[in-house]
Amino acid sequence: MTNRVAIIGAGLAGLSCAQTLRRAGVSVEIFEEERYVGGRVATTCLGSDRFDPGTQYLAAQSDDFRHYLTEIAGLGHADTWTPRQWKPGPGKTVREPWIVGTPGMSSIVRPMAEGMRVSLGRRVQSLERREKGWHLWFADETSAGPFEAVAITVPAPAALPLTERIERLSAPMREIRMLPCWALMVRLEQKKISEHDVFTDVSEVVRWVARDNTKPGRDPRGEAIVIHASSAWSLAAEQADPEDVAEELWGEVGEFLNLPPVRPSRMTAFLWRDGIVGKALGETHLYCPETKVGVAGDWCLGSFAEHAFTSGQHLGHAIAGALA
Ligand SMILES: Cc1cc2nc3c(=O)[nH]c(=O)nc-3n(C[C@H](O)[C@H](O)[C@H](O)COP(=O)(O)OP(=O)(O)OC[C@H]3O[C@@H](n4cnc5c(N)ncnc54)[C@H](O)[C@@H]3O)c2cc1C
Numbered sequence: 660m661t662n663r664v665a666i667i668g669a670g671l672a673g674l675s676c677a678q679t680l681r682r683a684g685v686s687v688e689i690f691e692e693e694r695y696v697g698g699r700v701a702t703t704c705l706g707s708d709r710f711d712p713g714t715q716y717l718a719a720q721s722d723d724f725r726h727y728l729t730e731i732a733g734l735g736h737a738d739t740w741t742p743r744q745w746k747p748g749p750g751k752t753v754r755e756p757w758i759v760g761t762p763g764m765s766s767i768v769r770p771m772a773e774g775m776r777v778s779l780g781r782r783v784q785s786l787e788r789r790e791k792g793w794h795l796w797f798a799d800e801t802s803a804g805p806f807e808a809v810a811i812t813v814p815a816p817a818a819l820p821l822t823e824r825i826e827r828l829s830a831p832m833r834e835i836r837m838l839p840c841w842a843l844m845v846r847l848e849q850k851k852i853s854e855h856d857v858f859t860d861v862s863e864v865v866r867w868v869a870r871d872n873t874k875p876g877r878d879p880r881g882e883a884i885v886i887h888a889s890s891a892w893s894l895a896a897e898q899a900d901p902e903d904v905a906e907e908l909w910g911e912v913g914e915f916l917n918l919p920p921v922r923p924s925r926m927t928a929f930l931w932r933d934g935i936v937g938k939a940l941g942e943t944h945l946y947c948p949e950t951k952v953g954v955a956g957d958w959c960l961g962s963f964a965e966h967a968f969t970s971g972q973h974l975g976h977a978i979a980g981a982l983a
Pocket residue numbers: 667668669670671672673690691692693696697698699700712713714715716717718781782783784812813814817840842887931933934935955956957958962963964965966967
């Protein structure tokens with residue numbers, strides 16, 4: 660394997676791009692700014708408590724994604740969750756089977772990184788093209804390279820500064836809109852909610868409430884609750900203090916669920932700054948053959964994890980074809 664492709668970002672798009680390239684016999688190296696892989700398909704451990712603050716569940720439309728989910732479920736990394744869902748309107752309980760990672764959502768993506776060369780804690784700040792190929796520059800002024808091609812699989816706002824000089828990529832990306840989402844992780848020592856496991860579109864402030872403790876493979880004791888604020892509220896509260904956000908979201912949910920006054924043993928709020936795709940590209944990926952740089956991510960196709968998976972695969976095929 661002589662080709663070398665740098666992949667920036669180890670989310671679902673980056674990992675599916677890497678997998679596609681590797682299957683085509685192309686060697687890849689992945690650079691990820693965080694200390695973990697998976698991006699927004701995440702599991703957060705706070706003390707002994709475990710939460711899924713980002714992606715909540717997966718449902719497959721395409722055969723490829725269904726096949727991947729079946730495969731990892733077979734390996735024990737995922738299972739079916741059929742929560743009792745509350746939705747606004749004439750109150751009937753909805754139940755549909757979803758796929759979740761076990762024991763956390765990150766288990767869905769971690770197998771994709773196995774055997775890959777992944778450099779964690781490496782935030783790529785700029786790209787430089789030299790005679791022998793592309794070099795990636797990091798915050799500490801070190802670099803890696805040369806690479807024949809580069810796949811950028813980060814949210815569009817983070818990809819823009821890396822592609823500024825490649826108009827073919829940056830022009831369409833300027834049209835993309837990504838919205839923030841505040842996530843709140845709440846731990847209650849005792850069970851307080853009985854009739855439902857998931858609540859959607861609770862109010863103008865709260866879009867989603869899930870009892871993570873009802874997912875398979877989780878600690879069933881007490882309540883581990885994940886709350887997502889609406890995009891509009893998150894946008895207005897983008898600069899707010901996390902502790903104030905936690906109080907406000909928990910107050911809203913407590914009132915909605917008519918909970919007795921109860922003080923959570925833990926409340927941690929986290930902002931996904933480029934969390935939800937507001938306006939997508941409408942194409943699977945972008946690739947510039949002259950420079951051999953391409954971009955992929957959920958924002959190319961929509962706002963679900965499967966979109967990231969599919970987009971990464973398409974970019975992988977485009978790069979493998981160009982290097983063949
Ligand atoms: C709150 C929330 C709930 C969601 N719920 C669901 C759901 O229930 N079901 C569903 O299907 N989808 C859901 N989604 C959407 C899903 O999480 C995304 O569509 C998917 O994870 C996007 O994957 P990605 O690889 O495109 O991007 P990301 O997961 O964002 O991956 C990009 C990676 O690039 C890294 N990175 C960024 N900049 C740099 C840089 N300069 N250098 C190096 N690395 C960099 C990031 O750290 C990250 O790891 C949810 C999203 C959020 C925020």
